[in-house]
Amino acid sequence: MTPAPLRGPQFGSYAPDDVGWLLTDLSGVALEAPTEEREEAVQSGEGHYAESLPHEYLPDASYLALYRAALAATAPRLAHAVGTVTELVLRERGPDVVLASLARGGTPVGVLMRRWAAWAHGLDLPHYAVSIVRGRGIDRLALRHLAEHHDPSRVVFVDGWTGKGAITRELATAVAEHERDTGVRFDPDLAVLADPGRCTTTFGTREDWLIASACLNSTVSGLVSRTVLNPRLLGPHQYHGAKFYKHLARSDVSHGFVSAVTTKFAGVHDTTPPSDRVADGAGRRAVERITQAYDVGDVNLVKPGVGETTRVLLRRVPWRVLVRAGAPAADLAHIRLLAQRRGVPVEEVADLPYSCVGLIRPRHARRPVLRPTTGARTAAP
Helix, strand or coil: CCCCCECCCCCCCCCCCCCEECCEECCCCCCECCHHHHHHHHHHCCCCHHHCECCCCCCCHHHHHHHHHHHHHHHHHHHHHHHHHHHHHHHHHCCCCEEEEECCCCHHHHHHHHHHHHHHHCCCCCEEEECEECCCEECHHHHHHHHHHCCHHHEEEEEEECCCCHHHHHHHHHHHHHHHHHCCCCCCCEEEEECCCCCCCEEEECCCCCCHHHHCCHHHCCCECCCECCCCCCCCCCCCEECECHHHHHHCCHHHHHHHHHCCHHHCCCCCCCCCCCCCCHHHHHHHHHHHHCCCCCHHHEEECHHHHHHHHHHCCEEEEEEECCCCHHHHHHHHHHHHHHCCCEEEECCCCCCEEEEECCCCCCCCCCCCCCCCCCCCC
């Protein structure tokens, strides 16, 4: 039998019924490395991004105020997107689905979809969080656990948003390989709140607007780190790993985020999905054009969309940010603040298909890291 899922409050700050984490607890392992060192290792090929973790920076008061304002302004449309995608899943896949969110960015969305199903239909959907790693696939042991306890055909994979479709393709490849090796088939369709990359058919919207959970890291995702796949730490009979940042409990806004959206459910009256649901991969082609135009050299260094640009500014070594001229200012206020704090130029582009795009510094060479004199981390929130 596979290991039982981890649940709060022993692991993560979500309620036990909200999500079962199919992860290995690595909370006691020192995995954090400076951003510059991680970027150098990833781009040189000496290490994989999933083998270590970035430092979890805490936001200051001004950034938190920006997050709260953004959440208050966007909660109604988030609730609409949650309702739309959940109703679509229930209509096409049935009322007995099992949610498998891609940890950790998809987990708040999985929690919200579960809440909608309970609120609108009285359903008690099982929800698990599983790890998927670009270039290394999905956690096979987690798939085995799902197949042991549920009908694999009922499992719906969930994420927050799409960018250029890398995770969508990774998921499709991984479940195809799993079926080839085991004969067990999972549906590779990915349900997301927002699909600006046009790479899935199950979504709440295709507009590239702010999903407020993207503004923060673990403190809006149950105090759980990014997932880790490090062969020096994990054996074949262990799930991918993650850390529970229990010491950040005072800064945790995970429940506040979920509550802010669920309180807007009653205002959602039309959950008709968009008529155009063709997945034509237009986002990927746009990224390839940007890669050429800016001589980046690697499409993996181009991160399109509000959510991915935020991640670049929070966790990577950003080079510049492209912003579509006329994009809603409220969706990009936190992007501009982060860019200003990190000294990253912001360039307006007239025909950008996304609200913004983050470019990671190409051909990165390590530079001295400036240490704040106060002892507090201020390079990023």
